[in-house]
Amino acid sequence: MNLRQNIKIxxxxxxxxxxxxxxxxxxxxxxxxxxxxxxxIDDSTENNSLLKSGIIINKNxxxxxxxxxxxxxxxxxxxxxxxxxxxxxxxxxxxDSNNNTNSRTIFEKDLVINVKGYHPSAISxxxxxxxxxxxxxxxxxxxxxxxxxxxxFDDAGDDDYYSGYSIDMETGTLVLSGESWINNGxxxxxxxxxxxxxxxxxxxxxxxxxxxxIEAYDSGNINLDLAEGSKIQADLIAEDNGIINLKLxxxxxxxxxxxxxxxxFDSDIDDKAHPGFINxxxxxxxxxxxxxxxxxxxxxxxxxxxxxxxxxxxxxxxDHNTQTRSPSFKNLTVENLKGALTFTMSTDIVAExxxxxxxxxxxEGHHTLNLINxxxxxxxxxxxxxxxxxxxxxxxxxxxxxxxxxxxxGYKYHLxxxxxxxxxxxxxxxxxxxxxxxxxxxxxxxxxxxxxSAGFLNANYLMSYVETQTLLKRLxxxxxxxxxxxxxxxxxxxxxxxxxxxxxxxFDMNYHGFQFGADKQLSENTPFVIGAFVGQxxxxxxxxxxxxxxxxxxTGLYTTYLDESGFYLDGVAKxxxxxxxxxxxDTADNRVQGTGHTNxxxxxxxxGKKYQINDFYxxxxxxxxxSHQNGTSINATNGLNVKLGNYNSLxxxxxxxxxxxxxxxxxxxxxxxxxxxxxxxxxxxxxxxxGNKESHSFEGNWWNNSIGVSAQVNKAxxxxxDVESSTxxxxxxxxxxxxxxxxx
Numbered sequence: 233m234n235l236r237q238n239i240k241i242x243x244x245x246x247x248x249x250x251x252x253x254x255x256x257x258x259x260x261x262x263x264x265x266x267x268x269x270x271x272x273i274d275d276s277t278e279n280n281s282l283l284k285s286g287i288i289i290n291k292n293x294x295x296x297x298x299x300x301x302x303x304x305x306x307x308x309x310x311x312x313x314x315x316x317x318x319x320x321x322x323x324x325x326x327x328d329s330n331n332n333t334n335s336r337t338i339f340e341k342d343l344v345i346n347v348k349g350y351h352p353s354a355i356s357x358x359x360x361x362x363x364x365x366x367x368x369x370x371x372x373x374x375x376x377x378x379x380x381x382x383x384x385f386d387d388a389g390d391d392d393y394y395s396g397y398s399i400d401m402e403t404g405t406l407v408l409s410g411e412s413w414i415n416n417g418x419x420x421x422x423x424x425x426x427x428x429x430x431x432x433x434x435x436x437x438x439x440x441x442x443x444x445x446i447e448a449y450d451s452g453n454i455n456l457d458l459a460e461g462s463k464i465q466a467d468l469i470a471e472d473n474g475i476i477n478l479k480l481x482x483x484x485x486x487x488x489x490x491x492x493x494x495x496x497f498d499s500d501i502d503d504k505a506h507p508g509f510i511n512x513x514x515x516x517x518x519x520x521x522x523x524x525x526x527x528x529x530x531x532x533x534x535x536x537x538x539x540x541x542x543x544x545x546x547x548x549x550x551d552h553n554t555q556t557r558s559p560s561f562k563n564l565t566v567e568n569l570k571g572a573l574t575f576t577m578s579t580d581i582v583a584e585x586x587x588x589x590x591x592x593x594x595x596e597g598h599h600t601l602n603l604i605n606x607x608x609x610x611x612x613x614x615x616x617x618x619x620x621x622x623x624x625x626x627x628x629x630x631x632x633x634x635x636x637x638x639x640x641x642g643y644k645y646h647l648x649x650x651x652x653x654x655x656x657x658x659x660x661x662x663x664x665x666x667x668x669x670x671x672x673x674x675x676x677x678x679x680x681x682x683x684x685s686a687g688f689l690n691a692n693y694l695m696s697y698v699e700t701q702t703l704l705k706r707l708x709x710x711x712x713x714x715x716x717x718x719x720x721x722x723x724x725x726x727x728x729x730x731x732x733x734x735x736x737x738x739f740d741m742n743y744h745g746f747q748f749g750a751d752k753q754l755s756e757n758t759p760f761v762i763g764a765f766v767g768q769x770x771x772x773x774x775x776x777x778x779x780x781x782x783x784x785x786x787t788g789l790y791t792t793y794l795d796e797s798g799f800y801l802d803g804v805a806k807x808x809x810x811x812x813x814x815x816x817x818d819t820a821d822n823r824v825q826g827t828g829h830t831n832x833x834x835x836x837x838x839x840g841k842k843y844q845i846n847d848f849y850x851x852x853x854x855x856x857x858x859s860h861q862n863g864t865s866i867n868a869t870n871g872l873n874v875k876l877g878n879y880n881s882l883x884x885x886x887x888x889x890x891x892x893x894x895x896x897x898x899x900x901x902x903x904x905x906x907x908x909x910x911x912x913x914x915x916x917x918x919x920x921x922x923g924n925k926e927s928h929s930f931e932g933n934w935w936n937n938s939i940g941v942s943a944q945v946n947k948a949x950x951x952x953x954d955v956e957s958s959t960x961x962x963x964x965x966x967x968x969x970x971x972x973x974x975x976x
Contacts, residue, residue: 256287258295267299273321285325285356286345289337300342300378307349320396321349323382326372328359328403334371335404341378342410347385351396354382354416357432359403372404380408384416398444401452405433412436417444417466420474422451442466448474448508458484467491468539470508478510480546482517489522489537510539514546514573522562523551536563543570547602550577550587565590569597569630576602581615581640581656591622595630601647603638603656605820608871610922611641613658613676619647620654628652636819642682642872642921644819678735678921681824684775684814685866685874686919686928688828690739691773691782692810692861693881693915693930694728694963696832698743699769699786700857700883703802703838705969706749706765708942708952709902711794717752718763718975726956726967736928738776745769751790761792778816778824785809798842798851806834806859818870826868828876834859840889851889853908858882872922879917881930885910900944907937910958934960940969948975 255273270286286303289295303323323345326337345354357372382398398416399406422432432452436442439459448454448470456464460481468490470476480486492510514520522537542548542564550562561578569591579586601619622628632654638645644659658676678686703710707720725744731737751763764787771782788806810832815825840853863878887908894901915930940954950973958965 255285257290258288258293259290260292261294263296263298264301265298268297268301270303270305273305284320285322286347287324289324289326289335291327292335294336296338296340297343298340301339301344303345303347305347305349305352321347321352322356323347323352323354323384324356326355326357326374326404328357328372335373337372337374339376339378342380343376343378344381346381346383349385351386352384353396353400354384354398354414355400355406357401357404357406373407374404375407375409378410380410380412380414382412382414382416386416399434401432401434403432405435407435407437408440409437411438412440412442414440414442415444418442418446418454419449420447420452420454421449422453422474440464445469446476448476450474453477460484464488468510470510472508474508476508476510477513479513480515480518480520480544482515484515484517485519485521486512487521487523489535490539491537492540493538511541512539512543514542514544514548514571516545518544518546520546520548521551522549522564536565538565539567541568541570542566542573545572547574547576550575552578561585561587563588563590565592567591567593569595569599571597572599573597574600574602574635576604577619578604579606579617579619579638579640579656580609581617581645582610584615584617586617586619588618589620591620591626591628591630593623593626595622595626595628598631598633601632601634601654603634605639605818605822605870607639607641607679607681607818607824607868608873608922609641610924611643611658612924613643613660613678615640615645615656615658616650617656618650618653619656622652622654624652626652636821639679639681639818639820639870642678642874642924644677644679678926679872680775680777680816680818681826681868681870681872682874682921683736684778684780684816685826685828685868685872686736686876686921686926687739687773687775687780687814688812688830688864688866689876689879689917689919689928690731690736690963691741691771691780691812692784692830692832693879694741694965695743695769695771695782695784695810696808696834696859696861696881697883698724698726698728698965698967699745699747699767699784699806699808700834700836700859701747701790701804701806702853702855703792703800704889704904704906704940704942704952705954706747706790706971707973708950708971709900709944710761710792710800716976717750717761718973719750720748720971720973722747722749722767722969722971724967724969726965729964731962734928735926739773741771741773741782743769743771743782745784747786749790751792759794759796761794763790763792764788765790773814775814775816777818778814780812780814782813783811798844800840800842802836802838804834804836804838806836808832808834812866822870824868824870824872826866826872826874828864828866830862830864830876832859832861834881844893847893849889849891849893851891853885853887853889853906855885855887856883857885875920875923877918877920879930880914881912882914883910883912885936887936898946902942904941905937905939907935910934910936910960912962930962932960932962934958934962934965949973950975 273284384398397419398414399418401420434454443465451473454476456478460483462484464486467488470492492508577587660675723746728741730739747767749765754760766787769784773780786808790804793801812828836857838855842851859881866874889906891904938956942952944950953970956967
């Protein structure tokens with residue numbers, strides 16, 4: 233009984249009995265109404281000495297499978313056998329028709345093929361290579377309407393170029409209409425040189441998961457129209473008029489490179505290259521991740537992509553596999569660009585390197601470049617980098633933008649058109665499209681992180697100024713001081729408005745603090761008082777897109793000389809330690825934080841003389857205050873390093889106090905108003921953003937005015953309160969100061 237008789241008997245057993253056969257060798261027209269399971273091959277399926285197949289569809293044959301078909305073949309490779317003597321396995325082998333007779337094979341339900349052996353193929357469709365005339369060949373049509381699962385495992389264990397495919401087509405049309413799971417690549421060729429005009433078409437629809445290389449050669453045509461949730465982990469290769477059309481629906485991903493150049497073009501042999509065609513359309517929500525999946529560390533491999541057309545509204549990411557020896561950056565060359573796509577790129581603007589989009593023929597649509605902020609970049613704000621390179625002979629109406637201003641190092645950058653190209657430059661830079669003039673003018677803007685970090689300079693300077701004491705602020709009217717000494721407590725609260733110009737402008741800070749002190753007159757007959765104080769001040773700075781905190785601990789010594797003539801002299805020496813912290817949002821709405829510590833020393837000398845006119849008086853005053861602030865470094869969480877320079881401050885004040893004083897036997901009330909000018913004579917400093925130096929200065933003038941009252945009760949208790957304001961070309965201040973002193 234031969235194999236065909238076995239099949240006929242099996243078909244007669246009914247729909248509920250699966251067909252179990254060692255192999256199928258189909259000639260003519262046959263219909264299978266039951267499930268087919270093939271797990272072993274015998275010699276009857278050897279159509280030559282080097283090939284074994286689970287199912288062979290021979291020339292001029294047609295087959296219809298109404299139920300599931302499962303092919304599971306495995307053959308152990310003997311390493312001692314030469315390559316020419318190995319037997320290759322094919323799950324489904326379809327042979328080209330002849331005499332122009334058509335062939336159809338239909339799988340109404342699922343097709344599952346698992347093949348493991350020497351360079352195996354799950355599906356192979358091949359022509360008769362002995363006939364070079366297209367008229368001798370019929371049209372092969374194969375369709376799987378159910379789910380397709382193709383697993384082709386190469387057990388050869390060598391590095392041979394050919395390692396088998398899940399689908400290997402040299403002619404015909406194969407349509408996979410249901411879900412597809414393909415694990416070992418696709419090879420489609422039309423052999424247009426050997427069999428002139430013979431076409432090969434692979435059409436894959438629905439949701440698919442494909443792994444391995446997808447190749448189209450010699451006018452071979454691959455159409456991948458994939459539904460939501462599809463995933464391709466493969467490189468697309470098209471050469472010699474091969475065509476690959478890939479359309480990805482939403483929530484689908486393609487991971488790999490795509491190249492339609494002739495990789496094997498040899499100018500010494502061929503007179504011109506023979507490129508292929510790759511057209512990719514990405515629906516909104518679909519992603520192409522340009523990632524080199526596998527790298528041979530012994531080879532210098534090119535991971536750039538070159539395709540014919542890119543369209544749609546999806547996303548393209550230039551990914552970098554850090555575990556390989558892949559190039560740092562990639563180029564995507566597109567002949568024709570359409571749609572509204574988003575490109576995620578990496579840049580190294582300092583080294584003038586980046587991922588790059590290159591357009592050679594035409595560009596249209598509105599596209600977005602998603603660039604990653606990099607605070608660690610050592611930029612100067614003067615760099616310029618081309619990200620979209622459009623050939624000068626290409627037609628372009630395309631517009632490109634970034635989804636946010638790009639932060640590189642301490643500076644902001646934006647995308648602008650420069651000639652036909654789109655380049656990244658710092659904010660404030662004016663690009664010059666004149667090729668004969670490379671000059672640019674620039675006032676680069678710093679980032680929110682740089683602004684907040686360098687803003688510690690402003691915060692610390694102003695906090696030091698706030699803590700600088702005047703005699704009236706510290707003790708009220710001291711002329712009624714106790715015989716033996718005083719203890720006192722001072723509190724203050726206020727608001728500082730920003731520096732009016734420069735890159736560190738728009739700085740505001742609310743603050744409050746206290747100081748506690750005690751002093752003693754040296755003797756009843758000596759008008760010298762010596763004291764000490766300690767205090768704490770808290771600030772709440774507001775930065776661009778964020779805020780921060782400042783805590784200052786200060787302590788010091790003071791001495792005061794009071795003469796009966798109304799002359800006084802007050803000296804203060806102070807130490808302060810300040811801790812700053814900020815938290816801001818960058819242009820991509822990422823949270824960035826930083827902390828810094830610094831120390832400062834200062835001395836102040838104030839003198840004045842009171843001129844009494846009945847109950848009224850006038851008191852000219854002058855003060856000179858010197859301080860030194862140490863530098864510090866801030867390492868922000870986004871990688872930006874900011875070094876703050878140290879600086880010296882020399883502040884001079886000239887004021888006049890106008891007052892009215894009422895004295896009784898046990899009490900004294902002093903009402904006053906003060907006005908004067910204050911000047912910073914020094915205050916030059918700098919900050920460095922990843923090593924790039926920026927100058928900063930506190931030098932300037934401001935008017936200082938205040939009104940207040942100091943009242944002594946029962947010669948022991950003094951209460952004082954004043955309101956102070958300053959208006960200047962650097963900052964404005966409004967402060968309330970109050971305190972209590974007990975004299976004994």
